Amino acid sequence: MPGALFRVWLLVTALLVGALTPSATAHQQKAAITKVLFNPRTGNIEVMHRFYLHDAEHAVRHIFGRKADIIGSKETQQQFADYVSERFALSADGVSPLPLAPVGFEIERRFFWVYQETPMQDGIEELTFRHDALRDLWPEQINTINVEGIGDIRTATLEGSIEVASVTLDTPKN
Amino acid sequence: MKKGLIVFSTLIALASGAATADAVKQTKAKFDDKFRQLDEVLPTANVYRNAAGEPGHEYWQQKVDYKIKVALNEAKRSITASETVSYQNNSPDTLKYLWLQLDQNKFKRDSMAEKTTAFAGIGRRGPATRAANGNTPAKLSFSELRRQQFMDDHELGYEIRNVVDGRGRPLNFVIVGTNMRIDLASPLAPGDSTEFSLDFAFNMVDENTVSARGGYEHFPDDAREGGNDIFLLAQWFPRLHAYTDYEAWTNKEFLGRGEFTLEFGNYEVEMTVPADHIVSSTGVLQNPNQVLTREQRNRLDEARTAERPVFIVTAEEALENEREGTDEIKTWRFAAENVRDFAWATSRKFMWDAKGYNQGGDVQPFVMAMSFYPKEGGDLWKKYSTEAVVHTMEVYGRFSFDYPYPVSQSVNGPVGGMEYPMITFNGPRTTLNDDGSRTYSQAEKRYLIGVVIHEVGHNYFPMIVNSDERQWTWMDEGLNSYLDGVAGREWDPTIPWGVEPRDITGYMKSQRQVPIMTQSDSIWRIGPNAYTKPAAALNILRETILGRELFDFAFKEYANRWRFKRPTPSDFFRTMEEASGVDLDWFWRGWFYSTDHVDISLDRVYKLRLDTEDPDIDYARLREAEEDKPVSLFVERNKAEGKRLWVELNPDVTDFYDENDRFTVTNKERNKYRSFMAKLEDWERDVLTRAVEEDKNYYVLDFSNKGGLVMPIILQMTFADGTTEDLHIPAEIWRRTPDAVKKLIVTDKEVTQIVVDPYWETADVDVENNHYPRRIIPSRVEAFKDPSSSGLVRRDIMQDSKVKLKTPGDDDN
Numbered sequence: 001m002p003g004a005l006f007r008v009w010l011l012v013t014a015l016l017v018g019a020l021t022p023s024a025t026a027h028q029q030k031a032a033i034t035k036v037l038f039n040p041r042t043g044n045i046e047v048m049h050r051f052y053l054h055d056a057e058h059a060v061r062h063i064f065g066r067k068a069d070i071i072g073s074k075e076t077q078q079q080f081a082d083y084v085s086e087r088f089a090l091s092a093d094g095v096s097p098l099p100l101a102p103v104g105f106e107i108e109r110r111f112f113w114v115y116q117e118t119p120m121q122d123g124i125e126e127l128t129f130r131h132d133a134l135r136d137l138w139p140e141q142i143n144t145i146n147v148e149g150i151g152d153i154r155t156a157t158l159e160g161s162i163e164v165a166s167v168t169l170d171t172p173k174n
Numbered sequence: 175m176k177k178g179l180i181v182f183s184t185l186i187a188l189a190s191g192a193a194t195a196d197a198v199k200q201t202k203a204k205f206d207d208k209f210r211q212l213d214e215v216l217p218t219a220n221v222y223r224n225a226a227g228e229p230g231h232e233y234w235q236q237k238v239d240y241k242i243k244v245a246l247n248e249a250k251r252s253i254t255a256s257e258t259v260s261y262q263n264n265s266p267d268t269l270k271y272l273w274l275q276l277d278q279n280k281f282k283r284d285s286m287a288e289k290t291t292a293f294a295g296i297g298r299r300g301p302a303t304r305a306a307n308g309n310t311p312a313k314l315s316f317s318e319l320r321r322q323q324f325m326d327d328h329e330l331g332y333e334i335r336n337v338v339d340g341r342g343r344p345l346n347f348v349i350v351g352t353n354m355r356i357d358l359a360s361p362l363a364p365g366d367s368t369e370f371s372l373d374f375a376f377n378m379v380d381e382n383t384v385s386a387r388g389g390y391e392h393f394p395d396d397a398r399e400g401g402n403d404i405f406l407l408a409q410w411f412p413r414l415h416a417y418t419d420y421e422a423w424t425n426k427e428f429l430g431r432g433e434f435t436l437e438f439g440n441y442e443v444e445m446t447v448p449a450d451h452i453v454s455s456t457g458v459l460q461n462p463n464q465v466l467t468r469e470q471r472n473r474l475d476e477a478r479t480a481e482r483p484v485f486i487v488t489a490e491e492a493l494e495n496e497r498e499g500t501d502e503i504k505t506w507r508f509a510a511e512n513v514r515d516f517a518w519a520t521s522r523k524f525m526w527d528a529k530g531y532n533q534g535g536d537v538q539p540f541v542m543a544m545s546f547y548p549k550e551g552g553d554l555w556k557k558y559s560t561e562a563v564v565h566t567m568e569v570y571g572r573f574s575f576d577y578p579y580p581v582s583q584s585v586n587g588p589v590g591g592m593e594y595p596m597i598t599f600n601g602p603r604t605t606l607n608d609d610g611s612r613t614y615s616q617a618e619k620r621y622l623i624g625v626v627i628h629e630v631g632h633n634y635f636p637m638i639v640n641s642d643e644r645q646w647t648w649m650d651e652g653l654n655s656y657l658d659g660v661a662g663r664e665w666d667p668t669i670p671w672g673v674e675p676r677d678i679t680g681y682m683k684s685q686r687q688v689p690i691m692t693q694s695d696s697i698w699r700i701g702p703n704a705y706t707k708p709a710a711a712l713n714i715l716r717e718t719i720l721g722r723e724l725f726d727f728a729f730k731e732y733a734n735r736w737r738f739k740r741p742t743p744s745d746f747f748r749t750m751e752e753a754s755g756v757d758l759d760w761f762w763r764g765w766f767y768s769t770d771h772v773d774i775s776l777d778r779v780y781k782l783r784l785d786t787e788d789p790d791i792d793y794a795r796l797r798e799a800e801e802d803k804p805v806s807l808f809v810e811r812n813k814a815e816g817k818r819l820w821v822e823l824n825p826d827v828t829d830f831y832d833e834n835d836r837f838t839v840t841n842k843e844r845n846k847y848r849s850f851m852a853k854l855e856d857w858e859r860d861v862l863t864r865a866v867e868e869d870k871n872y873y874v875l876d877f878s879n880k881g882g883l884v885m886p887i888i889l890q891m892t893f894a895d896g897t898t899e900d901l902h903i904p905a906e907i908w909r910r911t912p913d914a915v916k917k918l919i920v921t922d923k924e925v926t927q928i929v930v931d932p933y934w935e936t937a938d939v940d941v942e943n944n945h946y947p948r949r950i951i952p953s954r955v956e957a958f959k960d961p962s963s964s965g966l967v968r969r970d971i972m973q974d975s976k977v978k979l980k981t982p983g984d985d986d987n
Binding site: 031039046048058061066071110115146156157 | 317605606607615616617618620621670674677680681683684685686698699701702705706950952953954955956958959
């Protein structure tokens with residue numbers, strides 16, 4: 001929409017912000033970490049999103065309604081996994097996003113994991129990420145992405161105004 | 175071969191290097207001294223804080239007493255108040271002026287906090303904005319619009335008037351953002367005290383709109399016309415900045431994140447509120463006969479010895495208050511001794527429960543634990559809030575000191591979690607269902623217990639051990655996150671409390687982070703930086719580096735040294751070292767002063783065998799080794815093709831060398847061996863003889879330090895017979911070669927496998943290179959897809975538990 005410089009942001013329902021503030025408590029971290037792994041064994045780029053269960057618990061009730069239950073309901077878990085998948089995108093070298101197939105989700109101790117994957121491509125020099133999950137709910141949400149399995153670890157952090165973030169890879173040149 | 179040296183078959187050299195900065199520089203060769211003592215980094219010890227990390231023999235701190243009268247205008251949601259301050263100058267300095275904190279001024283439109291909030295920037299608490307990007311237009315959330323409208327519609331920040339000295343003479347004052355300087359009529363000499371007073375007023379913020387640590391929360395759906403509010407008064411009165419030996423006035427502008435440090439003192443506060451309100455406050459109620467009914471006072475007495483919390487105001491009574499409203503007012507009077515701040519809450523919505531805690535000891539044998547909450551907190555709070563308050567005091571008391579105040583309270587309001595002396599604000603709520611009932615999820619229950627423990631825990635750090643969160647967030651948040659994990663695990667270990675080292679690896683290996691020792695306003699990713707990483711570090715210090723006995727002793731020593739005093743990071747680092755007797759400078763350097771992570775790799779393992787020097791043994795072994803090598807492929811294939819060899823075709827032609835190979839031992843070697851043995855000193859001969867007899871297994875392990883952070887190497891060896899043995903190598907093994915190190919391991923039994931950090935206790939970010947021989951560690955995606963390994967993980971126990979047990983005769987389906 002060229003020329004539109006100002007628009008009311010209506011992604012989920014923005015009126016929910018601020019009910020819980022992260023002042024002196026560590027109990028809602030509002031921080032997720034994603035591992036993007038170039039896995040030579042599977043030939044895939046594997047995407048593993050880790051959310052604090054406590055963040056997810058609050059989020060699902062905001063997004064899917066009061067009955068949503070991330071611990072007890074498979075339906076809620078699936079909804080949340082879909083919600084995350086819709087808000088995460090990965091593009092290589094500036095071209096259109098790579099198609100990410102859903103792999104599944106699970107709870108592990110204090111964490112809720114969402115898995116995705118896409119076939120590995122050769123010669124990627126730059127990866128660009130969008131990761132809006134929970135950021136459309138809480139402005140304090142910080143999503144960190146570590147790219148591993150291809151040279152040194154590269155990190156992209158999505159917080160505040162940063163809508164997309166890129167990392168350059170140590171791809172061997174042919 | 176030189177006499178007296180035992181020679182192994184394999185030897186490898188190594189090199190390492192990295193540069194170091196600071197005043198002392200390594201200018202030849204590369205060497206990063208990870209064990210360099212922190213002497214140049216820590217401030218020089220002095221008479222105020224000594225080199226042991228203790229308050230020095232001339233330690234001092236100021237004392238500030240307050241008398242405040244405050245009135246709440248419920249309709250306008252505003253506060254008007256007057257305060258009288260007595261300032262005792264215990265410093266060796268003469269003070270010409272005093273600095274006060276005006277935290278409410280942060281909400282002024284022209285405050286530094288507001289003006290430096292980058293559009294769509296990072297780091298501000300509260301609603302979001304997004305900048306335009308490519309084809310995406312700039313965005314502003316409804317919440318940000320609401321916030322801006324609220325700020326437009328309300329005059330926020332302090333109105334300050336009538337600043338006068340003890341004799342009523344006006345004092346000059348200057349307001350600088352969230353700070354105020356009051357110029358004294360005459361300089362305040364060491365040991366003297368002065369008094370001044372001022373009037374102040376401000377409009378409270380809507381906490382849900384503005385995101386603050388206090389404010390009001392409106393409940394429009396309550397039965398009373400116009401609804402009701404909960405008012406949380408925190409950081410609400412002009413408070414003296416701390417004046418310290420290490421920073422003088424701690425008058426750094428309040429930008430919203432780094433909280434504060436203050437002076438200890440005594441408070442007398444009178445709050446005038448609507449007569450149907452219940453007030454929860456720092457301190458002890460001074461006029462119960464005037465503000466509580468006889469029934470309520472009787473219930474409070476009953477609560478002192480009750481097994482479970484007793485209601486002072488029941489749910490029904492609170493609901494009745496909610497409906498009615500009143501035009502009457504009442505004044506509650508509270509007094510608090512030796513506290514560093516004062517906060518309170520008031521609402522007609524509060525129910526109130528209490529339970530006595532017999533702490534014992536001399537400091538404060540009895541403490542009243544209390545909770546205040548509206549129906550929205552409801553059944554969740556009734557069960558767990560006050561009990562969690564008591565549990566926190568029990569556990570924290572063992573690890574630090576007895577809780578020193580007569581009350582400890584938990585109040586449910588709009589703030590997610592915040593601490594003040596004797597009072598904490600906690601956010602968890604129940605959910606209103608369509609049928610009118612209220613329930614809560616398992617996660618909300620964990621949240622309540624966890625947040626109450628955490629905030630009540632803050633009474634110890636930093637409300638009593640008075641560190642400065644505006645400078646060093648980790649000193650209270652990190653220590654408290656470590657201890658709330660201890661208390662949580664003592665509540666119910668099946669709930670995943672606390673920080674496991676493995677939880678922090680994703681953060682620690684990421685590129686975007688700053689050292690823990692970073693000023694609060696400049697920190698990136700405050701959660702993992704100031705809470706999780708220091709808590710993980712302390713866990714590791716306790717469980718892996720020092721052991722529980724040494725750690726607990728040193729930690730308790732720190733808490734008691736600095737109880738009601740003002741520690742800095744160096745006091746913590748020095749005390750932990752000095753009291754444990756263990757050099758920890760490398761640990762502080764790595765975990766608190768750097769962004770290194772832990773990644774120790776076991777690169778190679780060499781098996782060595784002792785040369786016995788006895789040719790009858792050594793030559794036979796050499797022959798064996800030769801025979802173990804694969805036969806030449808050329809020769810094998812000749813044989814396969816049926817080629818007949820010359821020697822096979824001519825068996826009658828042989829000589830000496832057909833019977834003896836190059837490993838045949840002659841008397842020449844035996845004589846040489848005897849001569850060698852004869853020349854050995856007696857003790858050398860004994861050593862060699864015993865070693866040959868024992869014939870132990872010698873392994874050289876090659877480690878590399880890929881993450882930079884030096885840590886102990888914890889090894890688990892598996893032997894050929896299936897048994898295992900653990901070995902703990904202190905971090906000091908890295909002291910001369912921090913990038914790579916070798917270790918000789920001697921075992922009776924043959925080793926088949928070695929694993930570094932088998933219990934995942936060091937936060938090693940890559941466990942694949944911890945195994946020798948290498949083991950493929952499946953990624954989480956691989957493990958998830960593997961049907962054989964994920965069976966148990968994928969069970970939905972919660973759902974499955976609803977399945978009824980079948981009895982014989984039931985259908986199989």
